Amino acid sequence: MKLLLNLIIAFASVYLAIVLLVFFVQSHLIYFPQTGRAIVATPEQIGLAYESVQIRTNDGETLHGWYVPAPDAIGTVLFFHGNAGNISHRLDYFPMLHSLKLNTFILDYRGYGQSSGTPTEIGTYNDAAAAWKYLTEVKGIVPNEIVLYGESLGGAVAAWLAARKNPGLLVLASTFTSVPDLAETIYPFLPARWISRFEYNTLEYLESINCPIFVAHSPDDEIVPFSHGQRLFQAAAIPKYFLTLSNGHNDGFIFMHDEWIERLGLFIQTNLKPKY
Numbered sequence: 001m002k003l004l005l006n007l008i009i010a011f012a013s014v015y016l017a018i019v020l021l022v023f024f025v026q027s028h029l030i031y032f033p034q035t036g037r038a039i040v041a042t043p044e045q046i047g048l049a050y051e052s053v054q055i056r057t058n059d060g061e062t063l064h065g066w067y068v069p070a071p072d073a074i075g076t077v078l079f080f081h082g083n084a085g086n087i088s089h090r091l092d093y094f095p096m097l098h099s100l101k102l103n104t105f106i107l108d109y110r111g112y113g114q115s116s117g118t119p120t121e122i123g124t125y126n127d128a129a130a131a132w133k134y135l136t137e138v139k140g141i142v143p144n145e146i147v148l149y150g151e152s153l154g155g156a157v158a159a160w161l162a163a164r165k166n167p168g169l170l171v172l173a174s175t176f177t178s179v180p181d182l183a184e185t186i187y188p189f190l191p192a193r194w195i196s197r198f199e200y201n202t203l204e205y206l207e208s209i210n211c212p213i214f215v216a217h218s219p220d221d222e223i224v225p226f227s228h229g230q231r232l233f234q235a236a237a238i239p240k241y242f243l244t245l246s247n248g249h250n251d252g253f254i255f256m257h258d259e260w261i262e263r264l265g266l267f268i269q270t271n272l273k274p275k276y
Contacts, residue, residue: 026197030153030179031119032084033112039088043068048094055107057130061123064114065107065131067139070098075145075168075272078131078161079106080154082174086113100265102147105139107131109157121198124153128161144168144273150175152224156200163208168272171214171264174245176224177203177231185225206235212271213237214264218245241267 043050043066051067066087077097081090087106097104109127110117117123135141147169150158155175162170176182178201180193206213213236217229233242243263 030083030198031111033086033109033119035084036086036089037113039086039113041088041091042066043091043094046091046095048098053105053107053134055130055134057110057123057126059123059126061110061117061127062115063107063110063127063130065105068094068098068104068106070101070103072101073103074101075147075268076103076105076135076139076141077147077149078135078158078167079104080128080148080150080157081106081108082152082154088113096261096264099261100268102268103141105131105135121200124157125160128157129164132161132165147171147268147272149173152176153200156202156205159202159205159209160200162211163205167211169212169214169268170209171216172202172229172232173216174218174221174224174229175202175215175232176200176228181228182224202232203235206232206237210237212239212267214241214243214267216243216245216260218247220247221245239271 048068051069053065053067055063055065057063064087079090079093079097081087086108090106093106094104107127108115109119110123111119115127132146135146136143143166146167148158148162148167149171150156151173152175155172156178158170159172159175161167179198180196181203183196184193213233215229215233215236217224217226219226221229229242233240241263243260245260
C-alpha cells in the first residue's frame with residue numbers, strides 16, 4: 001500500500017510539474033518567430049513592384065511590412081500570416097492576389113521578421129489595428145474595399161479586427177475556433193482549457209461580424225482539425241462560402257492554387273462592394 005501511495009504521489013508531482021511548465025511557457029507553444037526572422041526574398045524577386053513600409057503601433061512598437069499595388073485594383077487585401085516565419089515566406093500569395101486585381105498589404109507582427117518587440121495576444125491585436133489605420137488613413141482606402149485575409153493564427157487576428165471595423169470581406173484560411181479549443185485537441189491529457197492564458201476566440205468574434213466570409217480548410221490538416229473550419233463556417237453570417245482544401249496545414253493553399261484563385265475570385269467579385 002505504501003509503495004502504491006508513493007507511486008501515486010510521484011505521478012501526481014510529475015503531472016503537476018508538466019501542467020505548470022505548459023502554463024508558464026505557453027507563448028513559446030503559440031509563437032514561432034525564431035523559425036526565420038531574416039527576410040529571404042522580396043516581391044521584386046517574383047516580378048512585383050512593392051513599397052517597404054514601417055508603421056508605429058499605439059504602444060510604441062515599429063512594424064515592418066510590404067505594400068504591393070495591383071493595376072486597376074478593385075480592392076486591397078490586409079494579410080495576417082500564421083504563427084511561424086515572416087512575410088518573406090508568403091510570397092506564393094502575391095501572384096494570386098495580384099491576378100485578382102487586389103493590392104496587398106502584409107506585415108510582420110511584433111517580434112517577427114524586422115518588427116520590434118515580443119509577440120503577445122493583445123500585441124497582435126494592436127498590430128492589426130495599426131495596419132488598418134495605415135490603410136485607411138495613410139493610403140486613404142475606404143473600409144468596404146478592404147479584404148481581411150488571415151491564415152491560421154492570422155485568421156483569429158483578422159476576425160478580431162473585422163468584429164471592430166467594417167471591412168468589405170473576411171477570409172479565414174485553416175483557422176482555429178479558439179486557442180483553448182485547439183489546445184484541448186492537441187493536449188487531451190492536460191486541463192488545457194483551464195490553464196490557457198490565450199484566447200484568440202475566432203468563433204466568438206464571428207458573432208459581431210456581418211461582412212461576407214470565405215472559409216477554407218482541409219480535412220487533412222494535421223494541426224488545426226477540419227471541424228474547426230466547419231464550426232467557423234456554420235457561425236459565419238451570410239453571404240459565405242466554404243472551400244474544402246487538400247493536403248496539410250501549410251501546403252493546402254499551394255496544392256489547391258488554381259481552384260483557390262477561381263473560387264475566391266468569384267466570391268470577391270460577387271460580394272466586395274464597388275468603389276464609390
